Amino acid sequence: MSTVDPQRRVLSGMRPSGRLHLGHYHGVLKNWVKLQHEYECFFCIVDWHALTTDYDDVGNIAQHVSDMAVDWLAAGVSPSSANMFIQSQVPEHAELHLLLSMICPLSWLERVPSYKEQQDQLHHKDLGTYGFLGYPLLQAADILLYRAGLVPVGSDQLPHIEFAREVARRFNHLYGREPGFEAKAEAAILRLGKKTAKLYNSLRKAFQEQGDTEALDTARALLKEVQSITLGDKERLFGYLEGGGKVLLPEPHALLSEAPKMAGLDGGKMATSHFKGGNSNAIFLRDTPAEVEDKLRRMPTDPARVHRDDPGEPSRCPVWQLHEVYSDEPTLHWVQQGCRSAGIGCIDCKGPLIEAVQAELKPLQLRALDYQDSPEVVRNILAEGAERARDEARETLIDVRAALGLNYR
């Protein structure tokens, strides 16, 4: 039984869609870069998920994967802090997906909101496939495979995380405790040392025989302080207090990242979800300074501000949303004043923004240089990430197989 602390472990995934843009950076990647120093992080390029919708257009997957990996690295995901890897290079994702499919009711999959939504949105495509229906279960397997307690995602993913929780709960309910739980718990008690063991036993008895909840609280506090036993034993003893077992697949929770509202270049959303249409309206992390300038200059503004003399209203202008992300107070003030009084033109208004975006992207692009012309370096990083991920995944599968009776040793 592995001794993972799910509350210290983060997993997230991104569909390989090619080059990433500012929406990804502010909505997701900046958060990952922060998390990698605080948690044990697994960041997965979910190429199998791409196949669930793009099975008829597979020619670009490898290129999209490597572009995405370079952009992660450019954004500051560090291979020495986080494990970044390709889903299909860890085939254990498929095994867990298959095993979970045995217990996953069809109706649960059919009522995940994205199922019908995406079918409607991508109506030109036949998404009446087995793989597409199973999309959320594959995602659940991604998470549960690492016993990750924390999943940084945007709010659009909340139903998927809730679904993963339900699957975990059902699995734990059906297969309950690890094999030989009681004996292992008793052995763990002995390892507490004589005094603590005695106290633990009497508190446990008080709770189980007299329903003394104060004793339960005291026992929990006692266990928290204990340093002499492994995390796995500790979890067993927490479970043993109430008669339950150590949970096989911990229930994950979303770590909601606050994605700033970021306008796309056409005034629509700079979509972070690749379901949601093209990325042609975005500034890419590896756009040159000239491209950044050109795209921002062409970006539409307040539609009511037709002539230079017409006053404008920032709240109607997509450029303003970018200012809110990039500009300091004095600049924001200058924009509002200047726009509403027609004191500044839209090209003036965009000036500081162009500079800010170019300055932000500069260090990313410098880092990207290290990788974009050395595909073998990126390949190695992903291969090493997959190796480390597999080590963890194998541990989980040993327990899962045993729980399902697939125990042939």
Ligand code: TRP
């Ligand atoms: N479904 C996610 C999206 O579209 C991608 C994803 C796949 C994912 N597996 C995951 C996200 C596991 C978090 C955890 O954005």
Ligand code: SF4
């Ligand atoms: Fe938008 Fe700025 Fe032009 Fe006002 S001045 S409409 S905020 S670009």
